[in-house]
Amino acid sequence: MDHKQLKYFLALADTLHFSRASERCYISPPTLSRQIKQLEEEVGAPLFIRDNRSVALTPQGQAFIQYAQATLASWRQFKSECLDEDKPLSGELSLFCSVTASYSFIYDLFARYRQDFPQVELNLLTGDPANSIAQVQGEVVDVAVAVRPRNLPQGLEYLSIGRSRLLFIAPTMKCPLSDLLAQHRGELPWHQVPFIVPEHGVLKERLDVFFKKKALQPKIYAHVSGHEAMVALTSLGFGVAYVPEVVLEQSPFRNQVQTLGLQSEEIEIGLVCKRKRLQDPVVSALFRVAARLFAA
Template identity: 70%
Template sequence: MNHKQLQYFLALADTLHFSRASERCFVSPPTLSRQIKQLEEEVGAALFLRDNRSVELTQHGKAFINYAQSTLANWRQFKSECVDDNKPLTGELSLFCSVTATYSFIYDLFSEFRQRYPAIELNLITGDPAHSIAEVASGKEDVAVAVKPRHLPQGIEYLPIGRSRLVFIGPTMDCPLKSTIDKHSQGAMPWQELSFIMPEHGVLKERIDRFCKHHHFTPKVYAHVSGHEAMVALASLGFGIACVPEIVIIQSPFKNQVQILQLRSEEIEIGLVTKTKRLYDPVVKALWSTAKGLFKL
C-alpha cells in the first residue's frame, strides 16, 4: 500500500466514477482500476461494488475513508517537520473552488505562488462552492475558496480575498418571464408570481431564504441547482430568476443573455478556508502567506 493508492481511493470514493477520478488523479482509467484492485487485495476486502454502470462504496470502503484521510494527513505533517530551510520548498497542495473563482481569484494566486515555489505540485478541483468548507473540514482538500458564512466551524481558518454584490438576474430573451419582469420594471416586482432557480444549499440559499421571508412570500421553485454557473444558464433560458454573486455574471459566457434586475442587493465576502492545524504545514502556510500579500482587503 502506498500513498498514491490512498489518493486514488479517495478520489474514486468522492466521485464514484472511474473516468472523473482518473482525470483528477492524472492517470488513465485502467491504471486507476489496477491500483484500486491492488489496494483491495492488500486490504483483503472489496472497497467498491462496481459494474458497467455504477460504482458504490462497500461498508469496508466507507470505513477505509477515515483511515486513508488520516494516513495522508499524518504523512504530510511528518514531511513538513522534515523540511530543510536551505532547500526549495517541495510537496503538493490541493485547492477546491468554483469555476468562476479560478478566473477571478485563483489564476492570480497560483501564478504568484508558482513563481515563488516552482517545486510544489498544485492540484485544482472545481465544484459547487456550497461544498467548499465541507471539502476542507473532511480533509479531502487542503484549501478551498468559500463564501464567508455567518459562523465558521470550529477549527477552520478564513482569509478574505474578495467581495461581490448579490444580484437577481432574469433572461433577456423574449419569454413569459421577461414579459412579467418588463411589465413591473418600474414598480414592485411580483415575487410570488416568478419562478426561482434556487441553490441546493449553502450560504447563498440562506440569503435567498432570508430575502423571501423579509418580503413575506414563499418562492415558486422551478429547480434546485448545484453551482452558480448552472443557475445563470437556466436563468438565461427563461426558466426562472436567480440570485448569484455579480462576479459570476462578469465571468459567465451567458452574461449577455441575462439582465440584472433593478433591486437593492447585499454584498458577500469570499475567502480561503483551511483547517487551522493545516497551517503548520509549510506548503499550506506558504500559499496562505502568498494570498495575504496578494489580496489586501
C-alpha cells in the same frame, strides 16, 4: 499500500464515480480500477460495491476513509518536519474552487505562488462552490475557495480574499418571464416568478431568508449545482436567479441577462483550510502569499 493508492481511494470515495475520480487523479479509469482492486486485495476486504451503473462504499470502505485521511495527514506532517530550510520549498498543494474563482482570484494567486515557489506542484480542482468547505473537511483537498458561512465550522482557518455583491438577474430575451417583469416595474409579483436556485450552500440560505421575509412559497423551476449554470439558465428565460456579481462579470452570458433593481447584499470570499494544515510549509506559504496579494 502506497500513498497514491490512498489518494485514489479518497477521490473515488468522494465522487463515487470512476470517470470523475480518475480525472481528479490524472489517471485513466482502467488504471484507477486496477489500483483500487490492488488496495482491496491488500486490505483483505471490498471497499466499494460497483456495477455497470453505480459505485457505493461498503462498511469497510466507509471505515477506511478515516484511516486513509489520517495516514496521509501524518505523512504530510512528517515531510514538513523533514524539510531543509536551506533548500527551496517543494511538495504538493491541492486547491478546490469554482470555475469563476479560477479566473477571478486563483489565477493571480497561483501565478505569484508559482513565481515564489516554483518547485511546488499545484493541483486545481473545480466544482460547485457550495461544496468547498466539505472538500476541505473531508481532506479531499488542502485548501478551497469558499463563501464564508454565517458560522465557520470549528478547526478551520479562513482568510478573506474579496467580496462580491449578490444580484437578482433575469433574461433580456423576449419570453413570458421578461414580459411579466416588464408589466410590473414596481413590486414584482414574486408568487408568479419562477426561480433557479442553488442546491445548497450560502446562496441558498440567503434566498431562503428572502423567501421568508416575503412570506413566499417560491415557484422553483430548477435546483442547480454551480453558479455559472444559474446564469446560463436565466439567460434562456427559465427563471430569475440570485448570483454573485463576480460570477456575472465572468459569464459569457452576461449580456443576455439584466439585473433587477433590488437592494443587494454582499458575500465574503476567502481561502479555507483545516487549521492543523497550516503547519505544512506548503500550505502556510500559500496563505502568506494570499495575505500579501489581496491586502494590496
